[in-house]
Amino acid sequence: MAGAALRRLMAEYKQLVTNPPEGIVAGPISEENFFEWEALITGPEGTCFEGGIFPAKLIFPFDYPLSPPKMQFTCDMFHPNVYPDGRVCISILHAPGDDPMGYETSAERWSPVQSVEKILLSVVSILAEPNDESGANVDAAKMWRENREEFNRISEKIVRKSLGL
Amino acid sequence: MPLGILNRLPIPTLTTYSVISAALFVSLIYNAKHAVENPDWKSEFLTSDKNSSDIIGDEEEEHLIDLETINLPESIRDILFYMIQDNFSRWVFVNAVTCAILLLGRMIQIIVFGDLRTIEIHIFREKLCNYFLYKCIFMFGVIKVQTTEDVIFLLGWFGILGFLQIFVQFSKDRLEYMATVSSRDTFWDRCKIVTLLLCILSIASYMIYFCLTNGDNLGYNIFAFMIAECLSITLRVPHIVIKYVIDPFEAKFIRNQNQRFRERNVFANFIISKMEISLTYYISLGLDLADLCLELLHYLHMVLWSNALFSVASFALCMHVRYLTTEIQRKIKKHRNYIWILNHMEKEYPMASEKELNENSDNCAICWEKMEVARKLPCRHLFHATCLQLWLEQDTSCPTCRYVLNMNGSSIRRSTTSRQTTRGVIRIGRAAIPLNRQHFFHFDGTAFFPSSRYVSWLPSFSVQVMSTMGAPELSDSQLETMARQVQQIFPHYPINLLIDNLRQTRSVSVTSNNILEGLLPFEEPNIIEESSQMNRTISDVTEASTSTAAYSPTQENENISESYNSNVNIKECEFSSIPAEREITLKNRKEQLFLNAKQKYLERRLVN
Structure with missing residues (x-):
């Protein structure tokens, strides 16, 4: 069964290399272990995260794609849907059974049809448009709603830091 | 719990330990040789022994006889005899043997496994502590050994067993790791591990043989205690071999076969896919359950034998028994669920025909591999039977379109009304393919009130649902508004093309996806x-x-x-x-x- 996970991850990796989505690079951290990936995500144009390169770690379960992977930014990230420790909170990363927040329908949750590429694209889209209903980082959500300038200033700082400038 | 303490304890490394034991052993031999030079050491010994203890009995003499029969120079025999007689030197001797076994284990580990990963070391420690704890409980809490000889004998026995078990554990972990994580070609590593496993198996069978031949001397209970663990090893080894070695090869073989059979007929494919699912599954399940039951019996036997229900020992044993029973229950429950889903799939989701497979050039959406045989959901999405099975065990919707599958099987069997409902749902599913069914609502009233008089109005209710679901063709104006929505995103697509596609998909988002996936051919x-x-x-x-x-x-x-x-x-x-x-x-x-x-x-x- 885990062999199936490995084959699927290999197929996804191949697809991400041969036909990469714009501004995204992802692959296993080490060829020895295909269940831990690192992904680099470019902040979407026209948003406060524009131009930043945000590294994140993806950890896949052995029964992938039946269960979703876990995703965690390894850089600083100040965003309503990202926990202060970097874990990403989006509905497609939630297993179909559990619903920690009680606000999503099962249609929004994980399904084996999802893929690394789709996850990363969703993350790019929440970078552009945070979903402030599900506040993983309450401070960020509040600031996003009430003090956008300050939020932009902080994200600018994060972008610069992510580029090592 | 014991781990925390153990981590803090300064455990000497293997090298220092072996150096110390070697030194002790050498000094012991030297000492023994010195003592043997004294001409009347033997008589001294025998008399002192007889005076001091009457407990040393049969076994000691057996040892003596053993030594006599072995053809050795007299001086060495004397030294051995001395070592066995003297209490302190006996322990040193045991220590030396332990050290030798440890070194042997280390050697095997280096040859077969190479370096251990951190997690393996962690598991090793945990298992060892557990094993040690339970064996101590067994020795002092359950059978309450009295004599040093018994302790040494049991130590030896458990030492060998533990040695085997730890290597079985290592092999299992390593094979699992190879099957999952490592992508390298691991044929030789696999061979090495399998050879090791076979050696373990033969040793374990020899131990069983030993138990069987000496069963009369040991007494029924001790015999049962001793044989249980050997049996457990002999069960576990074939299980591991089947699960991690034969299974992947077989899967590969079957896949090749599949390709060969593909031209012949659907029926052959069907049979093969069924075999693929069931054979290894049942063997694995059977061995798993047998192993667990055996362990359960073993521990229950211990609890009963220990005769003291309120001691610490029996408490620990009861905890383990409880763990084992829940584990067995979990396995059985999982298996029943598995069987149920298997039957459900057989009944409700037919095999896709050759034509459908050809039309659908996509791979299986779950494993991304080519589909030679597939099952079809009511929403017309195709998946490998095994992939679908695994998904349905945890969720009851179509992975692709989230179509809610009616998995409430008990109701299907109970009343005809609900059976009609499910059939209706399936028919609609076929009529309107990738309809956005997020708001689909299926009222399964008959499951809740099987014999209630309200059942009579239930069918009409489900008809109502059906009629909203199976809404006839969308009107042209509706289609046009939807097409305009799509056109806002994809301005260079002609509206006619969009309307055509929307008529099939009935959903803005599905059409957009189709365009993005390049399914909508359009030359510009x-x-x-x-x-x-x-x-x-x-x-x-x-x-x-x-x-x-x-x-x-x-x-x-x-x-x-x-x-x-x-x-x-x-x-x-x-x-x-x-x-x-x-x-x-x-x-x-x-x-x-x-x-x-x-x-x-x-x-x-x-x-x-």
């Missing part, structure tokens, strides 16, 4: 040429940077990838089959992404 030579020219000019301007961001997101996927190829090294987009090369490619791509982003950022800064 002028626009493509223009845009690619534009790309080229852009890529000339900013040489290294990926200019993909510069053009509108409305272009087709192909177009994007084409332009990506044009300004990024083609070699970089190839997927190498050599792991090291892939690693380098990935690293390069990451670096390039970084550099481009940095450059862009600085450029933008300058502009502002």
Whole structure:
């Protein structure tokens, strides 16, 4: 069964290399272990995260794609849907059974049809448009709603830091 | 719990330990030799023994006889005899043997497994502590050994058993690791582990043989205690071999067979896919359950035998028994669920026909592999039977379109009304393919009130649901508004084409997805040429940077990838089959992404 996970991850990796989505690079951290990936995500144009390169770690379960992977930014990230420790909170990363927040329908949750590429694209889209209903980082959500300038200033700082400038 | 303490205790490393034991052993031999030189040491010994203890009895004499029969020079025999007689030297001797076993184990580990991973070391420690704890409980809490000889005998027995068990555990972990994580070719490593497992198996069978032959002397209970664990090892080894060695090979074999059979007929495919599911599953389940039951019996036996229900020992044993029973229950429950889903799939989701498979050129959406045989859900999506089975064990919707499958099987069997309902749902599912069914609502009233008089109005209720679901063709005006919505996203698609597609899909989002996935063939030579020219000019301007961001997101996927190829090294987009090369490619791509982003950022800064 885990062999199936490995084959699927290999197929996804191949697809991400041969036909990469714009501004995204992802692959296993080490060829020895295909269940831990690192992904680099470019902040979407026209948003406060524009131009930043945000590294994140993806950890896949052995029964992938039946269960979703876990995703965690390894850089600083100040965003309503990202926990202060970097874990990403989006509905497609939630297993179909559990619903920690009680606000999503099962249609929004994980399904084996999802893929690394789709996850990363969703993350790019929440970078552009945070979903402030599900506040993983309450401070960020509040600031996003009430003090956008300050939020932009902080994200600018994060972008610069992510580029090592 | 014992781990925490153990981690803090200063355990000597294997080298220091073996050095100390070797030194002790050498000094012991020297001492023994010295003592043996005294002409009447033997008589002294025998008399002192007889005076001091009457407990040393049969076994001691057996040892004596053993030594006599072995053909050895007299001096060595004497030394051995001395060592066995003297209490202190006996322990030193045991210690030396333990050390030798440890060294042997270390050697096997280095030869077969190479370096251990951290997790393996962790598991090893945990298992060892557990094993030690339970054996102590067994020795002093359950059978309450009295004499040193018994202790030594049991130590030896458990030592060997523990040795075997730990290596079984190692092999299992390593094989699992190979099957899952490591992508390297591991044929030789596998061979080594399998040989080791076979050795373990033969030792364990010899131990069983030993138990069987000496069963009369040991007494019924001790015999049962001793044989249980050997049996457990002999069960576990074939299980591991089947699960991690034969299974992958068999899967590969079956896949090859599948391709060969494909031309023949659907029926052969069907049989093979069924075999694939069931054979290894049942063997594995059976061995698993047998192993657990055996252990359960073993521990229950211990609890009963220990005769003291309120001691610490029996408490620990009861905890373990409880754990085992829940484990067995869990396994059985899982198995029943598995069988249920299997039957349900058989009944409700037919095998896809050859024609459907040909029409659907996609791979299985779950494992991304080609489908030679597949099962069809009511929403017409195809999946491998095994993949679908695994998914349905945890969720009851179609992975692709989230169509809620009616998995409430008890109700299907109970009343005809609900059976009609499910049939109706299936029919609708076929009529309206990828309809957005997020709001689909199925009222399964009969499951809750099987014999209630309210059942009579239930069918009409489900008909109502059906009629909303199976709504007839959308009106032209509706289609047009939807098409305009799509056209806002994809302005260069002609509205007729969009309406056609919408008539099939009935959903804006599904059509958009179709366009994005390139399923909607649409030639627009002028626009493509223009845009690619534009790309080229852009890529000339900013040489290294990926200019993909510069053009509108409305272009087709192909177009994007084409332009990506044009300004990024083609070699970089190839997927190498050599792991090291892939690693380098990935690293390069990451670096390039970084550099481009940095450059862009600085450029933008300058502009502002």
